[in-house]
Amino acid sequence: MNVPDIHRTRIKICGLTREVDVDEAVACGADAIGFVLYERSPRHVTPQRAAELVRRLPPFVMPVCLLVNASPELLAATLDAVPNALLQFHGDETPEACRVSGRPYLRAARMAPGFDLLDFAARHPDATGLLLDAHVEGYGGGGKVFDWSLIPANVPCPVVLSGGLNPANVIDGVMALRPWAVDVSSGVESAKGIKDAALMRRFCEAVREADARIADSLT
Secondary structure (H helix, E strand, C coil), rough: CCCCCCCEEEEECCCCCCCCHHHHHHHHCCCCEEEEECCCCCCCCCCHHHHHHHHCCCCCCEECCCCCCCHHHHHHHHHCCCCCCCECCCCCCCCCCHCCCCCHHHEEEEEECCCCHHHHCCCCCCCEEEEEEEECCCCCCCCCCHHHCCCCCCCCCCCCCCCCCCCHHHHHHHHHHHCCCCEECHHHECCCCCCCHHHHHHHHHHHHHHHHHHHHHHH
C-alpha cells in the first residue's frame, strides 16, 4: 500500500459536531478532524458550523469536510467557509466532479465483494488517498466492518482504513494492513454525533500501540 516499513499511522476522527469533542480529539492526538456536510447524516453540520469548529484547531491538525453528492452550491459554500480543508468525496461522485474544486481530496471507496479497488483507484488518479469504508446504506457512519481481505496489496496511493473501527479492533487493522491512516466515527461515540472522550483516547492509544508493535517486529 505504498507505506514505509516504519510509519506512524495517522488518525482521523470524523463526524464531530461540538466544540468539546473537537478539543478532546485534538488533545488525544488526532491528526485530522472530519466534519460531515451531508444533510441526511445524524452528524450533519453546515459549512458555517464547520468553520466555527475548524477555528479551534491548532496548527498541523487537518480539517476534513465530507461531502456526499453535493450540489455545486454546497461545494462552493464549503470551499468558501473552510478554505484550508481537505475534501472527502463519499458519494457517487465522478472523477470529474471530484476534480472540479481544484482542491486536494480523499475519495471514499465502498468496499463489497466484487468491487474492483484497483480500477477505482485508476479512475481517480488525482486523489491524495483512498478511504476504504463498508458498503452501507447512508454513505458511511454505520459502524460496520468490511472484509479486509478485499483490499489488494498493491493499491497505488495511500490508504485510509475506515468502516466499523473502534478501540478493540483497530490494532488488528493497523497490524494486518499497515494503512497510511485510520478513520473512526461511530466507534468513539456515546450517541450519533456525540463523541466519548475516553473512547477517543483509547482509540488513539491503540493505534500508537499497534505502531509500536510493528516497530518492535522490525528491530
